[in-house]
Amino acid sequence: MNLLLIPERILNKHMSNYADQTLKCEDCSKDFIFTAGEQEFFDKKGFSQQPKRCPDCRSARKHNKGGGGGGGRSAGGPRGDKPKFPATCSRCGVGFEAPFQPKPDRPVFCRDCFKSGAK
Numbered sequence: 001m002n003l004l005l006i007p008e009r010i011l012n013k014h015m016s017n018y019a020d021q022t023l024k025c026e027d028c029s030k031d032f033i034f035t036a037g038e039q040e041f042f043d044k045k046g047f048s049q050q051p052k053r054c055p056d057c058r059s060a061r062k063h064n065k066g067g068g069g070g071g072g073r074s075a076g077g078p079r080g081d082k083p084k085f086p087a088t089c090s091r092c093g094v095g096f097e098a099p100f101q102p103k104p105d106r107p108v109f110c111r112d113c114f115k116s117g118a119k
Contacts, residue, residue, distance in 0.1 A: 025054040027061075089113050 018036035025032055032054035042050070053061065084097035090107035102108040 021050075023050060025057050026052045027057040028054060030054055 018039040020036055021034045021039070022031050023034050024030070034050055038051075051058065082099055084099060085101050086095065087098040087102045087108045088095050089110040091109055091113040094110050096110045098108060
């Protein structure tokens with residue numbers, strides 16, 4: 001019989017060293033389970049700390065920040081923080097607010113004219 005010796009570091013990499021853990025949420029003080037699968041995900045992503053909040057508090061925190069995962073705004077979210085600039089449509093002459101600073105040497109179109117393919 002031919003036995004193959006596998007170094008411990010390789011063996012440990014392929015065996016699950018994760019076990020469900022009970023943690024306490026820093027916001028609501030409720031206990032929550034940090035599952036073995038979540039721990040493996042955290043390791044694969046390179047996260048060095050355990051979560052501090054339960055799933056409900058994490059979700060609420062993301063919702064209150066207007067998105068999540070990086071602090072960007074969610075798709076379709078409000079754009080109130082972007083400046084608007086007064087503009088006049090080069091095709092129909094209607095005044096509107098553009099989300100960019102129009103340049104005098106370039107045409108600018110209102111939403112309706114832009115959608116209709118104005119050039």
